Amino acid sequence: ETDIDMWIGYGRTFRKGKIDWSIQLNVRNLFADSDLIPISANPDGTIAQARIPEETVWTLTNTFKF
Numbered sequence: 449e450t451d452i453d454m455w456i457g458y459g460r461t462f463r464k465g466k467i468d469w470s471i472q473l474n475v476r477n478l479f480a481d482s483d484l485i486p487i488s489a490n491p492d493g494t495i496a497q498a499r500i501p502e503e504t505v506w507t508l509t510n511t512f513k514f
Contacts, residue, residue, distance in 0.1 A: 451502075452478045468513040476505040 457472035484498035 451476075454478050466514070470511045470513075472509045472511075474507040474509070476507070477502050478504060480504040 453474070453476050455472060455474045457470060459468065459470035461468055480503055481501060483501070484495075485501050486495045486498050488496045490496045
């Protein structure tokens with residue numbers, strides 16, 4: 449199982465250096481799949497137990513520093 453997280457950010461200064469602004473987008477488990485993940489198998493090779501995969505989570509953070 450492979451999980452990939454990514455983020456991108458940007459920052460800027462306003463009002464002649466008095467206000468710092470930054471924004472960041474985080475994506476957790478970017479390429480999430482909705483298929484069940486097998487965790488154990490029966491002796492004949494069929495799936496005995498499976499778990500639900502974690503979903504993709506998007507978070508946007510916007511920050512101002514004075």
